Amino acid sequence: MEHIYLDNAATTPMADAVIDTMTARMKDMFGNASSTHWFGREAHTVMDKSRQILADSINAKPNDIVMTSGATESNNTAITETARARRDLGKHIITTAIEHPSVMKPLAALEDEGFRVTYLPVDETGRISMDDFEAALDDDTILVTIMFGNNEVGSRMPIEAIGARLKDHQAWFHTDATQAYGLQDIDVEAMNIDMLSTSAHKINGPKGIGFLYRDPKILFKPLLKGGEQELKRRAGTENIVEIAGFATAVSLLTAEEKATRQAKYLGFKKQLLARLDDAGIDYKVNGDLAPDNLNHVLNIWYPGISTYALQTNLDLSGFAISGGSACTAGSLEPSHVLTAMFGADSPRIGESIRTSFGSENTPEQIDAYADALIRIINRLKAKAN
Numbered sequence: 001m002e003h004i005y006l007d008n009a010a011t012t013p014m015a016d017a018v019i020d021t022m023t024a025r026m027k028d029m030f031g032n033a034s035s036t037h038w039f040g041r042e043a044h045t046v047m048d049k050s051r052q053i054l055a056d057s058i059n060a061k062p063n064d065i066v067m068t069s070g071a072t073e074s075n076n077t078a079i080t081e082t083a084r085a086r087r088d089l090g091k092h093i094i095t096t097a098i099e100h101p102s103v104m105k106p107l108a109a110l111e112d113e114g115f116r117v118t119y120l121p122v123d124e125t126g127r128i129s130m131d132d133f134e135a136a137l138d139d140d141t142i143l144v145t146i147m148f149g150n151n152e153v154g155s156r157m158p159i160e161a162i163g164a165r166l167k168d169h170q171a172w173f174h175t176d177a178t179q180a181y182g183l184q185d186i187d188v189e190a191m192n193i194d195m196l197s198t199s200a201h202k203i204n205g206p207k208g209i210g211f212l213y214r215d216p217k218i219l220f221k222p223l224l225k226g227g228e229q230e231l232k233r234r235a236g237t238e239n240i241v242e243i244a245g246f247a248t249a250v251s252l253l254t255a256e257e258k259a260t261r262q263a264k265y266l267g268f269k270k271q272l273l274a275r276l277d278d279a280g281i282d283y284k285v286n287g288d289l290a291p292d293n294l295n296h297v298l299n300i301w302y303p304g305i306s307t308y309a310l311q312t313n314l315d316l317s318g319f320a321i322s323g324g325s326a327c328t329a330g331s332l333e334p335s336h337v338l339t340a341m342f343g344a345d346s347p348r349i350g351e352s353i354r355t356s357f358g359s360e361n362t363p364e365q366i367d368a369y370a371d372a373l374i375r376i377i378n379r380l381k382a383k384a385n
Contacts (some may be wrong), residue, residue, distance in 0.1 A: 001317075001318045002318055002368075003318045003319075003320065004318060004319050004320070004361075004368065004369060005320045005358065005360070005361075006319060006321050006355050006356060006357065006358075006361065006365075006369060007320045007321055007356055008202075008296055008356045008357060008361075009151050009152075009179060009202075009296065009297050009354065009356035009359035010356070011201045011202065011207065011320070011362060012201060012202060012203065012204045012205075012358050012359070013204060013358070014204055014205065014206060014245070014247070014249075015204040015205075015249060015252060015359075017248050017249075017252060018204060018205055018206065018245045018246075018248045018249050018252075020246050021245050021247075021248040022206065022241050022242070022244065022245040022248075023363050025046065025192075025240060025241045025244045025245075026241050027239070029043055029046065029095070030043075030239055031240075032042040032237055033047050033229075033238050033240060034114060034227070034228075034229060034236075034237070034238075039364060043238075043240045043383060045205050045241070046240055047067075047238055047240055047243055047245050048062070048237060049247070050243045050244055050246065050247035051065050051243075051247075053247040053250050053251055054211055054246065054247060054250055057181075057186075057250050057253070058144070058181075058186045058187065058188050058196065059186075059187040059189050059190070059214060060188050060189075060213050061216075063216075063231065064213055064214055064215065064216060065211050065212075065213060065215075065232075066211060066212045066214055066230050066233045067169065067209070067210075067211055067230060067234065067239075067243060068084060068210050068211060068212050068234060069208055069209065069210065070179040070199040070200070070201070070207070070208060070209060070210040071102060071176060071197045071198060071199035071210050072102040072199075073210070073212075073223070073224075073295060074176075074197035074198070074199075074210055074212035075100070075102040075103050075106065075145075075174075075176055075197050076102060076106050077212055077222070077223040077225060077234075078145070078174045078195045078197065078212060078214075079093075079103065079106045079107060079110070079121075079143065079145055079174065079223070080110065081220040081221055081223055082107070082142065082143045082172055082174070082195075082220055082222060083113075083115055083142065083143060084219075084221070085218070085219065085220035085221065086142040086143070086172075086220075087115075087142075088139035088356075089142050089164055090139070090141060090142040090150060090170070090306075090319075090337045091114060091115045091116055091140060091142070091307070092116045092117075092118070092138060092140040092141040092142065093107060093110065093115055093116070093117045093118070093141070093143045093144070093145065094117075094120065094133065094136050094137065094141060094144045094145075094146070094171075095107060095118070095119055095120065095144070095145050095146060095272060096115060096119065096120045096122060096128050096141070096146055096147065096157070097119045097120065097121055097122055097336070097340035098122055098126060098147075098150055098152070098153075098155075098266050098336065098337040098340050098341070099145070099146075099147055099176065100147065100151060100176055103145055103147070103176055104336075105231065107145075108165060108358075109279055109286045116140070116347060120132050120133060120135040120136060120146075122340050122341055123154070123341070124287075124341055124342065125155055125287050125288045125290070125341075126150050126153045126154075126155030126337070126341055127155050127156075127157065127158070127288075128146070128158070128289045129163055130158060130162075130165075133162065133165070134165070137165070137171070138170065139169070139170075141171045142170065142171055142172070143171055143172050143174065144162065144166060144171050144172070144173050144174070145174040145175070145176070145177055146159070146162060146173075146174075147175060147176040147177075147178075147179075148175045148176065148177040148179070148180035148181075148184070148186070148196075148292070149177075149179045149180040149184070150179070150287075150294070150297075151178070151179045151297070152286075152297070152299055152335060152337040152338070152354055153286050153287035153297065153299045153337060153338075153341070153354075154179075154293045154294040154295065154296070154297030154298070154299070155287050155288075155290075155293060155294075156180070156184075156289060156290070156292050156293050156294060157164070157175075159191055159193070160191055163191045163192030163193055164166055164192060166192065166223040167192045169344065172194040172195065172218060173192065173193055173194045173195070174193075174195035174196070174197070175193055175195070175196050175197070176197045177196050177197060177198055177299070178197060178198060178199050178202055178210075179202060179294050180294055181196075181198045181202070181203065182202065182249075182250070182253045182258065183205035183258055183261060183262055183294060183296065184258065184262070184292075184294070185255065185258065188213055188215070193213070193215075193217055194214075194215045194217075195212060195213060195214055195215070195218060196212070196213040197210065197211075197212055197213075198210050198211055198213075200242070200246040200249055203249050203253060204249050204252070204358075204359060205245055205246045205248070205249030205250075206241075206242045206245045206246065208239070208242060209239060209242035209243060209245070209246050210246075210295075211246075212234075214233070222234050223385065224236060235348045240278045241346050243295075258269070261359060263295075263297050264357075265295035265296045265297040265357045266289075266291070268298075268357045268361065268363070268366050269289065269295065269298050271366050271367070271370075272298065272355070272366055272369070272370055272373075273285070273313070275367070275370035275374065276370070276373070276374070279370075279374045279378075281302070281373075281374060281377055282302070282303050282304075283300050283301060283302050283303075284300070284301045284303075284347060284348075285298070285300055285301075286299040286300065286301055286338060286341065286352055287299060287340075287341075296357045296358065297354065297355075297356050298354070298355045298356070298357075299338075299347040299352055299353070299354070299355075300352060301351055301352045302348075302351055302352070302353070302377060303347065303351060304351065304381065304384065305324040305351055305377055305380055306350060306351060306380075307351055307352060307353055308355055309380055310376065310377070310380070311323050311353055313376045313379075313380070314353075314372060314373065314376060317372045317376065318372075319347055319372055319373075320355065321353050321354065321355050321356075322353065322354045322355075322356070323335075323352070323353055323354065325372075334349040334350065335349055336353075338352060352357070353366075355369075
């Protein structure tokens with residue numbers, strides 16, 4: 001049986017070029033980039049070249065890029081250390097009700113420390129209202145942390161408008177761009193973004209590596225204490241192999257390639273929905289099909305069909321999809337994203353699945369997936385009746 005992977009919002013397979021880069025670095029480079037001898041200098045050169053590629057990808061400067069273990073560390077650092085560094089200026093933070101757990105949990109911990117957090121509601125498309133944002137913003141606000149695009153429903157937030165509003169405000173603007181990075185054009189200068197988090201494994205790079213962009217004006221203590229790596233902003237010996245792999249993954253994502261992938265994934269969405277329509281399947285898209293969304297994510301409600309039953313049957317048929325964020329997949333709690341969008345009593349919460357496309361998927365695979373999906377839904381409905 002062929003297994004088809006359609007859970008790319010959770011993670012992506014590494015590109016061949018990334019594997020080749022990392023294999024070469026593992027064979028020929030083991031020096032510590034902080035060492036001053038030849039081996040260290042060679043490692044440092046690779047790191048510098050990689051950092052330049054990462055910086056260029058968001059129109060930043062190399063020294064603005066802090067290497068981390070991934071978006072979770074980047075988010076925790078940006079949120080926790082900003083709050084602690086700026087508590088004398090205020091104790092108010094603004095976020096949304098549909099952020100990733102690596103944003104929500106540090107914010108909950110900060111509330112225990114006495115900070116006040118506003119969780120902006122979202123509408124049924126998964127977007128916040130700028131009127132709600134304006135109403136929440138006050139003189140006590142020191143940080144705004146709002147994701148670039150949502151990992152469960154693909155909705156894109158009004159990043160440009162938020163950045164423009166905060167340009168002359170004391171609040172620093174952080175965005176978790178983990179799902180959008182590599183698919184959408186991001187310009188931290190034009191968008192007035194102060195901090196931005198990414199993770200390599202979402203763009204066909206290795207797991208365990210990411211970066212935090214920090215505008216030069218952003219000053220706070222490192223989350224990890226120890227050595228003086230990353231210009232004293234993140235302690236720990238740099239993982240040159242993974243940094244080089246990350247840079248290779250980014251270098252593959254030219255502006256043309258990003259546009260191509262967005263168009264390809266939108267085509268997959270339309271292909272799958274057309275097949276469902278032709279088969280008379282009862283469904284509703286959670287969110288919408290706006291062209292500026294993260295087109296690799298498609299979340300659908302199938303009324304009367306249990307998420308667990310559909311996901312399990314698809315898995316047994318060789319298709320990997322998700323009931324929501326992989327970071328909460330083992331939890332018994334309902335999706336906080338769908339709850340925020342439709343309410344705690346909505347049947348959508350227990351009857352929806354997320355399909356997320358990747359660069360290796362083909363139209364033929366989408367057709368095969370549609371065949372299985374239609375067959376399973378019809379069988380489950382017949383059994384229920």
